[in-house]
Amino acid sequence: MSNKVSRRQFMSYTLMGTGGFMASAMLMPMIRFAIDPVLQSSDGGDFxxxxxxxxxxxxxxxxxxxxxxxxxxxxxxxxxxxxxxxxxxxxxxxxxxxxxxxxxxxxxxxxxxxxxxxxxxxxxxxxxxxxxxxxxxxxxxxxxxxxxxxxxxxxxxxxxxxxxxxx
Amino acid sequence: MNWTTKDMDTYLQQKEYIDTLIVPLLKVETKPELLKNSSSSSEFLMYLTTFLETQFKGRMMLMPPFIYTQSTNLSTFSETLTVDLADMPFKHIFFITTDAQWLSVEIKGQVIWLPSIPLESMDEKLRQTIIEDQLRQVLPRFTEVWST
Structure with missing residues (x-):
């Protein structure tokens, strides 16, 4: 079996995974913030x-x-x-x-x-x-x-x- | 008017207009088999008095409900109430309850007894209609004392 994961590879995958997750957790609210006016319904929801x-x-x-x-x-x-x-x-x-x-x-x-x-x-x-x-x-x-x-x-x-x- | 500081300020300035006191009398049953009924009638009484208050805000002061359990001695309870409520300068006092026992208790003021209607299974529109119907039935009691 050639697709054996080496210790170094396992380490970097794990770090990339957690890092990516953390980055997305930080970026998501920022992106939502930026495009919020687009998501809002157009007619002031007060009616x-x-x-x-x-x-x-x-x-x-x-x-x-x-x-x-x-x-x-x-x-x-x-x-x-x-x-x-x-x-x-x-x-x-x-x-x-x-x-x-x-x-x-x-x-x-x-x-x-x-x-x-x-x-x-x-x-x-x-x-x-x-x-x-x-x-x-x-x-x-x-x-x-x-x-x-x-x-x-x-x-x-x-x-x-x-x-x-x-x- | 509700029993809140904001409404109370209005009342204190407009005493001559707000001359009717509404006192909900709420019986709370503690026997396990009666809990469901008890909560249902409590809900009914609260809906009804709240609706009454919004309709006649400028003439009525709605007190917080007076709550008692099934073993309370109603005649002593009513004596205390009669004495204490007399401190306030209201011309008309109405007690609203779903407990038929109050009909045989002596109390100063008028007792309005209404049979409790289970509102919980109804949709909003029907509930509103029912409450309005109930109110229409007791309305003459108020207009009668107001017109004299």
Whole structure:
């Protein structure tokens, strides 16, 4: 048998193997670092898909539920259920946050029989017009926040909340 | 409002608006054969009260749950609670529980008893619907005291 490994050969193979392994362990993160922007998905992952189809939207706000997966709050990892009131104004899709600007309750569209076509807060009777503008004389001091909206593949995607731009 | 420093600061400034106290009463069973049921009802109660809090954040203060085991004497427990909770200036106190025993215990405030529903086998959407349905059932109890 001619393929007998000599003591010297064995030594150099072993050293090359371990050396190579160590070098790659050092180089891999560097390479990943360098090409990271390429690996990242292009559209800022902050938009969350909702089950709401754009075609089904009307001028009347509808409630859209969506879930933010794997939100980390300190050590507590959870899925956060969220809602938005979504309607169409002409061709633009508008999504408003349901969080009352007074003390943070959840508002409902047409939640009060005596004030239809307004958002109503059941806690202290705060009211908002369809575009989120607070009705003067009720507790809230500002308009409802708006969600960033994106339409993709016929579905509504919602992003961060921003101050109301319609009022 | 939750029982956190941040929400507590808001409460202390807005006392006149936040006039309702929600107290979850949670029974923890320690008998091995009841552990599964006990955890399931604890989960249900936590989901429900958390949801309640997000809906009525600006009017309610949600206390951390009061936990007791099966041999706790509920009448002394409720006496202590009644005395101690009276230190806070809340106009309305609601106790929420899945333990039917509370219906026969005298306590200052209203007891809302709900049968526990096993949520663990449900997907998220169904769970949300169930919790909302449950809330819709107890909602009149709140609006009734708020409107007087």
């Amino acid at each position: 969350i898909p909702t089950p709401q189809k754009v075609d089904e939207l009307t001028e009347t706000p509808v409630r859209v539920d969506f879930t933010i997966k794997d939100r980390k709050d300190a050590w507590y990892k959870s899925d956060v259920a969220n809602t938005a009131w979504v309607y169409k104004d002409g061709d633009t899709v508008i999504a408003l946050s349901p969080v009352c600007k007074h003390l943070g309750c959840t508002v409902n569209w047409s939640g009060d029989e005596s004030h239809p076509n307004e958002y109503f807060c059941p806690c202290h009777g705060g009211r908002y017009k369809k575009n989120g503008e607070n009705v003067p004389g009720t507790p809230p001091t500002g308009p409802l926040d708006e969600y960033e909206v994106k339409v993709e593949g016929g579905l509504v995607y919602l992003g961060k909340t921003i101050p109301n731009t319609l009022v």
